[in-house]
Amino acid sequence: MTVTNTLKPVETTSNANYLKVARNIAKKSGELLVERLPSELNLAVRQRRILMESADREVHDYMYNELKLHYPSHSFISVFSKNQKFHKDRPQWVIDPIVGLANFGHGDPGFALSIAFVENGITELAVVYSPIFEQLFTAIKGGGTYLNGQKIQVSRTGELQDSLLSTRFPYDIRTSNVTNLEIFAELILKAESVRNNATASLDLAYVASGQYDGFWAINMNPWDLVAAALLVEEAGGKVTGLSGEPYQMEFGNILATNGVIHNEVVKAITEAKSKYEIENQTSKRTTI
Numbered sequence: 597m598t599v600t601n602t603l604k605p606v607e608t609t610s611n612a613n614y615l616k617v618a619r620n621i622a623k624k625s626g627e628l629l630v631e632r633l634p635s636e637l638n639l640a641v642r643q644r645r646i647l648m649e650s651a652d653r654e655v656h657d658y659m660y661n662e663l664k665l666h667y668p669s670h671s672f673i674s675v676f677s678k679n680q681k682f683h684k685d686r687p688q689w690v691i692d693p694i695v696g697l698a699n700f701g702h703g704d705p706g707f708a709l710s711i712a713f714v715e716n717g718i719t720e721l722a723v724v725y726s727p728i729f730e731q732l733f734t735a736i737k738g739g740g741t742y743l744n745g746q747k748i749q750v751s752r753t754g755e756l757q758d759s760l761l762s763t764r765f766p767y768d769i770r771t772s773n774v775t776n777l778e779i780f781a782e783l784i785l786k787a788e789s790v791r792n793n794a795t796a797s798l799d800l801a802y803v804a805s806g807q808y809d810g811f812w813a814i815n816m817n818p819w820d821l822v823a824a825a826l827l828v829e830e831a832g833g834k835v836t837g838l839s840g841e842p843y844q845m846e847f848g849n850i851l852a853t854n855g856v857i858h859n860e861v862v863k864a865i866t867e868a869k870s871k872y873e874i875e876n877q878t879s880k881r882t883t884i
Contacts, residue, residue: 611713611720611736618711618723619734621662625693625709626727628655634703648694648701655693659711663689674819682818682846684717690845692819695724696795705729708798712823719845722823724801733801733827741804741831750833750854751806756783756864759809759857762791762799766815776814779838782868783812783861800824803852804831810853810861812838821850828852838865 632651639647656676663672670687673680682688689711694700696707705728713721724733733748735741741748753759761783769775784790791808793799796816802808804827813821822845825835834855835843840862843850853861 614713615721615723615734615736617663617666618713618721619732621659622709622711622723622725622732624662625655625659626725628658629694629700629707629709630727633700637703639701644701648697651700652694652697655709656691659691659693659709663691663711675817682714682717688714690714690819690822692797692817692823695797695820696793699794706793706795706798708795708801710797710819710823712826714822714845717845719822719826722826724797724824724827726798726801731801733804733824735804735827735830737826737830739830741827743801743805748805748831750804750828750831751809752856753809753854754856756786756857756860757788759787760789760791760807761787761810761812761861762793762802762808763811764794764796764799764813764816764820765792766813767817768815772815774814778872779812779814779865779868782864782871786864796820797824800850800852801827803833803854804828806831806854809857810851812851812861812865814838814849816848816850818845818848821845821848825850825852834858836862838862 634647656674660672670689671683672689674691692710694707695710700707708724708726711723712719720737722735732744763780765776766772796813797820799808799811801824803811825843828835833852835852837843838849838851851861
């Protein structure tokens with residue numbers, strides 16, 4: 597498939613029009629991802645890595661070029677950005693072409709892409725798209741969260757013991773002393789179940805839709821979280837740091853729940869930190 601710039605630039609700068617452009621770009625990017633899925637199972641490791649890296653870069657460049665065409669004065673942050681700083685003095689797009697890259701490389705359908713628009717340090721809109729399941733999650737700050745055009749809300753589950761949670765382990769789990777394993781061990785015994793799908797944005801979107809009751813992660817990249825965090829908030833959920841402190845997009849730690857079980861999850865995480873003497877470490881990118 598030859599990628600051409602088919603979307604016409606828009607002059608208006610309202611969030612509704614930003615969302616329209618982002619939604620269209622997400623759908624086109626999703627088509628690219630589906631076309632680039634492995635054509636056969638059991639690829640050799642080297643072949644799989646080449647495929648993953650190529651698709652990640654190609655779809656990123658398509659997303660970036662389309663957004664840049666529409667908004668040439670805006671800045672960007674992604675895994676491929678030379679400057680991975682959040683700017684509070686200019687509009688900024690936060691993009692992730694493949695959330696769940698390993699899943700994609702193995703032909704697992706559990707992957708997605710995400711786009712967020714941030715202005716004055718506030719996430720104004722979000723798009724998370726699962727192309728295999730054709731699930732398009734969108735939100736504008738103050739306007740609610742939608743799945744394929746239908747408004748959605750978080751679950752009403754009232755107790756941790758009845759809750760389905762999800763998590764994502766750090767990318768550097770093999771080398772870091774912050775692994776998330778201790779918190780996982782604590783919550784797997786207190787929740788109904790805990791998933792690890794390795795697709796942070798999509799898991800957070802499922803918290804927004806009520807399919808999951810909560811999600812937490814440590815030392816993630818911000819482009820994995822920023823868009824989906826708004827989905828949860830606009831669906832009536834609660835998003836904080838692991839100790840219940842305000843969520844900050846430049847940090848890689850997050851706890852998102854339906855709000856009802858939030859304090860109970862914070863308590864369990866605090867107990868896990870105390871029990872295993874976890875150091876309060878975060879990965880932070882400078883905000884200027």
